[in-house]
Amino acid sequence: MNPRGGAGTAREPGGGAASPSRRAVIGWGGAGVAFGAATAGGATALARPGDDSPPPFDSGAPVPFHGRHQAGVATAVQDRLFFAAFDVRTTDRAQLVGLLKEWTRAAERMTAGHEVGEGAYGGLPQAPPDDTGEALGLRASRLTLTVGFGPSLFDARFALADRRPDALVDLPRFPGDNLDPARGGGDLCVQACADDPQVAVHAVRNLARIGFGKVSMRWSQLGFGKTSSTTPDAQTPRNLFGFKDGTCNIAGTETARLDRHVWVSGEDAAGPAGWTNGGTYLVARRIRMNIETWDRTPLAEQEDTFGRDKREGAPAGKAGEHDAPFLKAMKPDSHVRLAHPDSNRGATILRRGYSFTDGTDGLGRLEAGLFFLAYQRDVRTGFIPVQTSPARDDALNEYVQHVGSALFAIPPGIRDRNDWWGRALFS
16 A cells, blocks of 8 residues: 555545555454345445446455445455444544544545555654554455444434434344343444455554544454355355355345345435435344354254255255245244245345354353344344344254344445545534
């Protein structure tokens, strides 16, 4: 990343030279409804604003930052994740607005492969540099930064109570939840996805640095090994239980399904909620997987639990992964049967989950699982109905537990260099 120009520098957000070289590095480690192979997947590669035909895929190329929708939702799912939730410490509305503007400008540069501000070196020796520097020499790696606003932001601090959308509800407590308050909630969230973990960490680290004194990180999660895909021609990923996940996920190219199930528009964005037009809603759930128990479970029971075979990912009684499932051929408590849209009056979500490993739990067991990210037009017709039945009856509950939870309203995309995250909300 080099903002100073010259041969090999990245393209400036508004034009300029070509992207610098970034390296690929070894990644770090990081499921109810989450495992689904049953919920609504396919792809968009590096789509240009206003252009539905993506250019050829390049794992190191920048993803366009500007557009009607924020990148990182229907974008082709990258390999790595760094997700962070923040509490706002300032009570000054102008300071918060100023921070969101700074974050937007920094994100424009980082997603294009540039350093933040004046860069990591060459400035005044007596002052800290504008960029932390660990991404120097690395490519853009398809970095996307997606920002959202939690329900707690709409309190009396910033006079936003009357702008809180009806869909930004408090999620119910589902059966089996064992939620840790330290792993949930937050006024703001930042989802950084990239094909290089260091690029993702660098991005969130620099936003946190810019926000010092105004926001503080509440919790975060590293993720590796995407467990769902928005690219229909890509191989379906497997979760840590070894099963293919996200077979029927909404594709980034399925414009009609995205408009129906993911993007907010029309009556959903009327009145005080008008600022959400073109946005979406994100449910983030940290799901602990009981790896050791699962690993001692017979194969037949594993397959019955999911409702799919382990080799091909084919639904029960079928031969191919993408064969239409016959739900009645599955056991009544199988995960696919309970989470499938046909069992939930068509309720459909777009999933962008990642596996995680966070050491051990102190009892010799792996602290591992699925960091589940679900995007939808309205959680009341998306995640809540999809999760309700599996939370109560899913055979998979013997092997998983939801331990963290958060909900965020994702505002629309950044239209141009004069726009910023949350402009319509705060205007």
